[in-house]
Amino acid sequence: MKRKHKEKLIELIFLLNGILVVLVLIGIFLLLLKNAIPAFKEVSLHHFLTKPIWNPDAYDEATYGLLPMLVSTLMVTLGSLVVAIPLGVGTAAYLSDVASPRVREVAKPVVEILAGIPSVVVGFLGIVLLGPIISKLTGSYNGLNALNGSILLAVMSLPTIISLSEDALASVPRSYEEASLALGANRWETVTRVKIPAAASGILAACMLGMGRAIGETMTVLMATGNAAEFPHSFLGPVKTMTSTIAIELGEVAYYTTHFHMLFAVGLILFIITFIINLCADMIFHRHTRGQA
Amino acid sequence: MRLKVKRIKEIIGFGILHGCMLVVLMILAVIVYDIVSKGSGVISWDFLTQPPVDGMTKGGIFPAILGTFLVTIMTAVLAVPLGMGCAIYLNEYARDDGLTRFIRLSIRNLSGVPSIVFGLFGVALFVDACHFGTSILSAGATLGLMTLPLTITASEEALKTVPRSYREGALALGATKWQAIRYNVLPLAIPGILTGTILGLSRAAGETAPILFTGAAFFLPDVPNSILSQFMALPYHLYIMSTQHHNIALVRPIAYGTALVLIVLVFLMNLVAVIIRYRLRKKGTAHG
Numbered sequence: 001m002k003r004k005h006k007e008k009l010i011e012l013i014f015l016l017n018g019i020l021v022v023l024v025l026i027g028i029f030l031l032l033l034k035n036a037i038p039a040f041k042e043v044s045l046h047h048f049l050t051k052p053i054w055n056p057d058a059y060d061e062a063t064y065g066l067l068p069m070l071v072s073t074l075m076v077t078l079g080s081l082v083v084a085i086p087l088g089v090g091t092a093a094y095l096s097d098v099a100s101p102r103v104r105e106v107a108k109p110v111v112e113i114l115a116g117i118p119s120v121v122v123g124f125l126g127i128v129l130l131g132p133i134i135s136k137l138t139g140s141y142n143g144l145n146a147l148n149g150s151i152l153l154a155v156m157s158l159p160t161i162i163s164l165s166e167d168a169l170a171s172v173p174r175s176y177e178e179a180s181l182a183l184g185a186n187r188w189e190t191v192t193r194v195k196i197p198a199a200a201s202g203i204l205a206a207c208m209l210g211m212g213r214a215i216g217e218t219m220t221v222l223m224a225t226g227n228a229a230e231f232p233h234s235f236l237g238p239v240k241t242m243t244s245t246i247a248i249e250l251g252e253v254a255y256y257t258t259h260f261h262m263l264f265a266v267g268l269i270l271f272i273i274t275f276i277i278n279l280c281a282d283m284i285f286h287r288h289t290r291g292q293a
Numbered sequence: 294m295r296l297k298v299k300r301i302k303e304i305i306g307f308g309i310l311h312g313c314m315l316v317v318l319m320i321l322a323v324i325v326y327d328i329v330s331k332g333s334g335v336i337s338w339d340f341l342t343q344p345p346v347d348g349m350t351k352g353g354i355f356p357a358i359l360g361t362f363l364v365t366i367m368t369a370v371l372a373v374p375l376g377m378g379c380a381i382y383l384n385e386y387a388r389d390d391g392l393t394r395f396i397r398l399s400i401r402n403l404s405g406v407p408s409i410v411f412g413l414f415g416v417a418l419f420v421d422a423c424h425f426g427t428s429i430l431s432a433g434a435t436l437g438l439m440t441l442p443l444t445i446t447a448s449e450e451a452l453k454t455v456p457r458s459y460r461e462g463a464l465a466l467g468a469t470k471w472q473a474i475r476y477n478v479l480p481l482a483i484p485g486i487l488t489g490t491i492l493g494l495s496r497a498a499g500e501t502a503p504i505l506f507t508g509a510a511f512f513l514p515d516v517p518n519s520i521l522s523q524f525m526a527l528p529y530h531l532y533i534m535s536t537q538h539h540n541i542a543l544v545r546p547i548a549y550g551t552a553l554v555l556i557v558l559v560f561l562m563n564l565v566a567v568i569i570r571y572r573l574r575k576k577g578t579a580h581g
Contacts, residue, residue, distance in 0.1 A: 011471075018382035020379065021441060027414070031417040113563070117324060118498075121324070121531065121552050124552055188306040217408075219528075250416070
C-alpha cells in the first residue's frame, strides 16, 4: 500500500513539473499585463496605439506612441524576409535535392554553427563590418540603419528557415518524386513544380517561425539600426524597433513610473504578435504533418 | 530543341540553388574569419586572467568570463532538473489527452517568446516580485526558464531512444514504474540528455537581452561573492565595449577579443556536446 502511495506521489510531482511549463507561459502573459496596466491610468490606449511619436522625455508632455517602433519592427522584419526566404529555401532545396551526401554532411553542421553564434556577436559585426560597407556604398553616415538591421536579422533567421524547410522537403514522399521523373520531368522541374509545392505548408511554417525569430530579435537590431527616435522614413535611415526600445530604455527608467509600465505594454504587444505568429505556424505545421500520415 | 532548353533551365536552376548554399557558407566564413583574425592578436594569458583597468581601456576580461560561467551554472541548476522532469512526465507518464497536447503546445510557444520579453518577465518576477534584485540568481533563473523548451525537447528525444523492452523487463520483474524509470531508463538516457542540455546552455551563455536588466553589470571592481551579487558577462561586455564605452574606437581590439572568447566558449560547449553524442552512438552500436 505504501509503495503505491509513493508511486502516486512521484507521478504527481512529474505532472506538476509538466504543468509548470504551461504556468510559465501564462505567467509571462499575466506579469506583462499586470505591469502594463498601470501605464494606462495616465495614458489612454488610444494615445498608445495612434500617436506617431514615442518621446517619454519630452519637456512639455511625454508621448507614448507605439506606431514608430511598430513600423520600424515591421520594416526590418520584412526586409530580413526578402533576403532570408529565397536564400533559406534555396539552400534547403539544394541540401535536400542537389547536394551529394558528403556535401550534406559538411553543410548541416555549418547551419548548426550559424544558429549557435550569439546575436550580440552578429550585432557587433553589423557595426564594425557591415556598417562601413553600407556607408561606403550608399553614402549614409555610419551605415547603422534599417538595411543593416534587415541583413543581420536575415542571418539570424536563416538557420531556422533552412533546417525546417529542409525537413519539410525531406518529408515529401519519394513516390511523388519518382512519379514526376517517370513522367519525363527533369530534376529541376521535379524540385520546383512537385516537391516545393508539396512541401509548401511546411516551408511556409518555417518562414513564419523565422519571421517570429526576426521580430523578437533584440541585440542585432539594437546595435546595428541606429536607434533614432523618429518615424522611420526609409531603409537607409535609422530606426528604433520595439525590442531595442525596451532594451535601451528599461535600463534608464525608474521603477513604477508610467514610462516603466509603458515598456511592459510594448513587451506585451511583442509577446502577443510573436505568440500569434508561432501559433499560426504551429497550426500550419501540424496540419501539414497530419496530411502526410 | 525543347529538351535542350529544359536542360539549360535545369543547369541554371541548380546553379542558383548551389549559389544559395555558397552564400550561407560565405556568411559563416566571414563571421568566423573576421572575429578570429582581428581578435586573436588581443588574446593573451593576461587578457583571460586580469580584470579591466583604466576605465576598461586596458587589461583583461576575467570578470566577464567568470560571470558568464557562474550565471550558466545557475541556469543549469534550474533548467536541468525541471527540463528532465517535464520530459519524464511527457514521455513516461502522460496519456495522449488534451492536457498533454496543451503542455506540448506551451513548450513550442515558449521557445518562440522573444528573449527581451524573457528579460521583462525576469525583471517583473525575480528582480521585483521575488526581491532577488539584479543578481546572478535573477539572471540565471530567467535564462533557465528560457532554455526550458530546449532541455525538455532534448531530454525527451533521449528518453525516446531507450527501447520499450527496458521498461517492460523491469516491470515484469516486479519493479514499480518509478523504479523502472530510475534504474533502467534514465542511466541509458543520461548522455543524450547531457548533450541536449549543454547545447541549450551554450545558447544561454551567449544571450544578452535577458540579462540586461536582471543582473549584468557594466563594470564591477570585485568578483561576485554570492548568488545575490551582480556580475559581468561576456555578451554584455561585448555590447558595452562596442556601443556604450566612452571611447569606442580605442577599445575596439578588446571588443574583438571578447567576441572571440565568446564564440570559442560557445563552440567548445557545442564540441563537448557533439563528442558526448558521438561516443554515445559508438556505444549504441557496440550493444548491437
